[in-house]
Amino acid sequence: MLEGVEGKVLEKRETEVVVQVGGFYLRLNCTPGTLNRLVKGETALLLTRMAYSQDRPPELYGFAEREELDLFDTLLKMSKIGPKSAMKILSATTPSRLRSLIATRNIDELSRLPGVGKKTAERIVVELASVLNIAEGEEEMRSLPTTQRSTGEDAIIALASLGFDEQQARRTVAGLLKKNPSIDTQELIKTALKEIRG
Structure with missing residues (x-):
């Protein structure tokens, strides 16, 4: 090949x-x-x-990039998405943005990509999040400034050490940092604990 x-x-x-x-x-x-x-x-x-x-x-x-090729290959694993459709999707956004849309379950924006309606967008999220090994909250954490990201990672480690699911912790922490960027680590952990425990 x-x-x-x-x-x-x-x-x-x-x-x-x-x-x-x-x-x-x-x-x-x-x-x-x-x-x-x-x-x-x-x-x-x-x-x-x-x-x-x-x-x-x-x-x-x-x-030109391995990430773009990998996403092309991944899209082709889905039924009803051929090479031309995959290229249209990749041409309308960047690899990192596409991963972010999948990670954040952004059905609305995904469905606006060329050739992707709501049903296909939902399938992309369900089928590709696991294939791409994208954890919910991962892309949001990556997009944060370094200081906030460091605070968030410390909180996630603390929550995981207490026995909480890391993916749930990451998703919760990312959401809290988005709402309150200036929150400190201790307060972030406390608030995340309350939210996770309901």
Whole structure:
């Protein structure tokens, strides 16, 4: 299987790039994120996937980042999402944003992505959160400033040491930090305990 190509960028189009590899000229479908990284006339390394169809020639898909390729592969595991649909989704957002939407169960925003209605958005959340190993609250914690993230991680460790489920602790702490960014560690732990215990 063709895992990648390295060659000179000859031409950039709206959704494609033409790369010269030795005596071959390859056309690859790419997202805007990948295309923006490529410079005409320079050498580029692209990770690739090839898609086959009964009624058309094989098509190559190129990715500048492993994360984007992994998400492409993951989307293809879902029924009713083919290579072109997966590329439309990846072209409309960034890999980190897509992971965040899945982690936060943001059905509303997911359903506005090209070719994704409410039912598909719900399926993406249910099927891909576990496949991508995304814990609820993980992406929110990553997006916080360093100081808040440090406070949150300390609170999560404390809650986990008390026997609480780490994913539940992470989800609760992330929500509390979002509501009150200036909360200190001790107060965060106390408030999280109250919320978890109901």
